[in-house]
Amino acid sequence: MLEIKNxxxxxxxxxxxxxxxVNLTVEPGKVHAIMGxxxxxxxxxxxxxxxxxxxxxxxxxxxxxxxxxxDMEAEERAAAGLFLAFQYPVEIPGVGNMTFLRTAxxxxxxxxxxxxxxxxxxxxxxxxxxxxxxxxxDMLKRPVNVGFSGGEKKRNEILQMAMLEPKMCxxxxxxxxxxxxxxxxxxxxxxxxxxxxxxxxxxxxxxRLLDHIKPDVVHIMADGRIIKTGGPELALEVENNxxxxxxxxxx
Amino acid sequence: MAAPKKxxxxxxxxxxxxxxxxxxxxxxxWAQDARKAALARxxxxxxxxxxxxxxxxxxxDTLVQAEPPKAATFDGGEAPLWDHVDRLKIVFVDxxxxxxxSDDLSLExxxxxxxxxxxxxxxxxxxxxYGVLEQRGQEVVERPLxxxxxxxxxxGIVLHATGKxxxxxxxxxxxxxxxxxxxLHHCIKLDEGADLTLLExxxxxxxxxKTMEVEVADHAGFHHVRVQGRDHxxxxxxxxxxxxxxxxTFKSFTLTMNGVLTRNECVIELTGDDAKATVxxxxxxxxxxxxxxxxxxxxxxxxxxxxxxxxxKVLRNGATGVFQGKILVKADAQKTDGYQISxxxxxxxxxxxxxxxxxxxxxxxxICSHGSTTGAIDEExxxxxxxxxxxxxxxxxxxxxxxxxxxxEEIEDETLAEAMLDxxxxxLARRAS
Numbered sequence: 262m263l264e265i266k267n268x269x270x271x272x273x274x275x276x277x278x279x280x281x282x283v284n285l286t287v288e289p290g291k292v293h294a295i296m297g298x299x300x301x302x303x304x305x306x307x308x309x310x311x312x313x314x315x316x317x318x319x320x321x322x323x324x325x326x327x328x329x330x331x332d333m334e335a336e337e338r339a340a341a342g343l344f345l346a347f348q349y350p351v352e353i354p355g356v357g358n359m360t361f362l363r364t365a366x367x368x369x370x371x372x373x374x375x376x377x378x379x380x381x382x383x384x385x386x387x388x389x390x391x392x393x394x395x396x397x398x399d400m401l402k403r404p405v406n407v408g409f410s411g412g413e414k415k416r417n418e419i420l421q422m423a424m425l426e427p428k429m430c431x432x433x434x435x436x437x438x439x440x441x442x443x444x445x446x447x448x449x450x451x452x453x454x455x456x457x458x459x460x461x462x463x464x465x466x467x468x469r470l471l472d473h474i475k476p477d478v479v480h481i482m483a484d485g486r487i488i489k490t491g492g493p494e495l496a497l498e499v500e501n502n503x504x505x506x507x508x509x510x511x512x
Numbered sequence: 513m514a515a516p517k518k519x520x521x522x523x524x525x526x527x528x529x530x531x532x533x534x535x536x537x538x539x540x541x542w543a544q545d546a547r548k549a550a551l552a553r554x555x556x557x558x559x560x561x562x563x564x565x566x567x568x569x570x571x572x573d574t575l576v577q578a579e580p581p582k583a584a585t586f587d588g589g590e591a592p593l594w595d596h597v598d599r600l601k602i603v604f605v606d607x608x609x610x611x612x613x614s615d616d617l618s619l620e621x622x623x624x625x626x627x628x629x630x631x632x633x634x635x636x637x638x639x640x641x642y643g644v645l646e647q648r649g650q651e652v653v654e655r656p657l658x659x660x661x662x663x664x665x666x667x668g669i670v671l672h673a674t675g676k677x678x679x680x681x682x683x684x685x686x687x688x689x690x691x692x693x694x695x696l697h698h699c700i701k702l703d704e705g706a707d708l709t710l711l712e713x714x715x716x717x718x719x720x721x722k723t724m725e726v727e728v729a730d731h732a733g734f735h736h737v738r739v740q741g742r743d744h745x746x747x748x749x750x751x752x753x754x755x756x757x758x759x760x761t762f763k764s765f766t767l768t769m770n771g772v773l774t775r776n777e778c779v780i781e782l783t784g785d786d787a788k789a790t791v792x793x794x795x796x797x798x799x800x801x802x803x804x805x806x807x808x809x810x811x812x813x814x815x816x817x818x819x820x821x822x823x824x825k826v827l828r829n830g831a832t833g834v835f836q837g838k839i840l841v842k843a844d845a846q847k848t849d850g851y852q853i854s855x856x857x858x859x860x861x862x863x864x865x866x867x868x869x870x871x872x873x874x875x876x877x878x879i880c881s882h883g884s885t886t887g888a889i890d891e892e893x894x895x896x897x898x899x900x901x902x903x904x905x906x907x908x909x910x911x912x913x914x915x916x917x918x919x920x921e922e923i924e925d926e927t928l929a930e931a932m933l934d935x936x937x938x939x940l941a942r943r944a945s
Binding site: 362372404 | 890891892893895896897898899900901902903904906907910911913914915917918
């Protein structure tokens with residue numbers, strides 16, 4: 262599914278290397294988690310994969326289902342099945358949430374040579390999916406993320422994911438700013454999307470989220486590299502002992 | 513009018529050059545008097561020059577010179593805007609009323625006459641309004657091109673609304689000659705409690721000088737929606753001069769597309785308590801030849817009045833936008849609520865927005881706010897949209913429309929607004945290819 266090989270990335274504007282040789286393969290149907298201290302490059306990895314500008318890949322590759330991702334525009338990556346749930350979802354005044362989602366769904370369908378979704382069908386589908394995420398009609402009508410609480414923004418991200426049905430979902434610190442109930446709701450939304458054909462990469466600081474979204478594989482990232490890979494028990498180790506032991510062990 | 517001062521020699525010369533080729537039209541005595549007075553105002557002020565305070569951002573040369581530069585006629589192949597709306601159509605071809613193309617002018621609640629007829633009548637209410645509101649507008653800031661208009665206009669509509677006018681009146685302009693130099697003067701009077709929606713559409717001329725005087729009596733409502741464009745080579749200066757009575761409403765919205773030089777002036781006087789005035793505009797401009805200027809002056813001279821100015825401009829490929837807006841609150845105009853916002857979205861580094869917001873307040877119990885911003889497309893928002901699969905061009909258009917939305921929201925009638933939104937989307941789509 263997602264295959265990252267020896268990925269080196271630096272900031273375009275300053276000569277600062279952020280990723281220093283990331284290797285990672287996410288198989289279909291699997292949930293991989295990345296944990297790591299602040300500044301280890303976790304968010305950069307998610308941005309580089311989804312096509313944000315401002316980064317320069319100096320070495321390595323990343324592919325999705327065999328297609329080279331790094332040569333594609335952001336919108337092409339989305340149409341190819343990549344989805345990033347933002348750590349800080351962006352507010353877009355003047356663009357209705359519903360309009361935004363319908364434009365996105367149909368743009369992706371068009372890019373894949375599929376028929377566009379009719380207004381009626383779209384409404385039916387979005388209403389059902391919004392309901393399970395406790396997103397009311399008012400939130401759908403309001404401008405994208407404008408005036409949404411932290412929890413509402415994250416639920417809105419998961420709604421987008423549910424509507425776009427990507428092959429590969431990257432969740433960048435989706436647990437940040439969520440209370441216990443909101444985290445449960447968001448996790449349920451994510452779990453509902455788990456299936457054999459879909460891969461997940463969950464970036465988080467805390468074990469807490471992984472209690473709800475159970476990972477198959479856990480990676481520890483530090484200083485631009487994945488320094489340790491293991492099972493769910495690795496996340497527990499971090500929760501109990503912090504990163505210090507693992508960092509010391511690798512050094 | 514400002515105290516006489518020595519006029520720049522160049523201003524004197526250009527003014528004389530323009531006036532020497534023009535003769536005052538004939539008419540009834542009162543009409544001739546109004547024209548002569550207006551001509552005297554032009555001679556005293558002189559026609560605009562780049563060194564005049566309110567012409568520093570907009571070069572007046574082509575508006576002032578004796579002969580207008582040629583402007584190719586334009587046919588976008590679109591059906592007339594608002595064709596689906598029941599309205600009374602009044603057609604002007606290169607500034608001349610076309611009776612055959614127009615609807616019958618009789619309509620409940622309103623009397624519509626042609627300016628050329630009215631100016632020959634010895635007794636007419638227009639005597640008390642023609643050039644009067646324009647002249648009042650000169651007292652705060654000189655507007656010589658409007659005075660020139662009053663002196664020489666021969667056509668236009670003279671409209672007297674006595675009640676609720678049953679359907680909108682649409683002034684439809686057609687531009688058929690590449691060197692038409694048109695002056696139109698509309699005189700509009702709303703009696704107490706009257707209500708009128710006036711629409712204006714279409715390219716009017718190669719060079720267009722239009723003045724509209726609107727007297728809004730107590731409890732009356734005037735709604736104005738205008739679309740300028742899509743002719744590419746238009747030069748236009750338009751002026752709205754209005755005076756508002758107690759608890760009256762004035763709303764004006766303008767969408768501008770294309771054109772070389774467009775200056776829209778609006779001079780509003782709130783003279784009755786609890787009156788409300790809104791003037792708003794959205795403009796989209798493409799290319800270094802595009803220059804659009806909104807110049808507004810609002811005088812609060814009564815208690816508890818509200819005024820809103822909402823202007824949004826989208827500029828690309830070296831286009832220029834100008835906003836000059838002033839709110840003057842006189843000493844007795846307590847409880848004034850004045851709002852002014854002017855914003856531009858620059859789609860590239862070559863485009864520019866020049867803004868001059870002004871407040872002059874003599875009352876002590878007022879709320880006045882103003883803001884002016886210039887910005888580029890929000891890169892974070894653009895990436896967010898693209899990351900969801902929306903192609904860059906489409907995402908940019910979405911953000912452009914979102915930016916203009918605040919101005920478009922000032923249009924009350926949703927049917928009218930939706931048709932304009934379609935035109936805007938069309939404009940954006942054509943430029944995407």
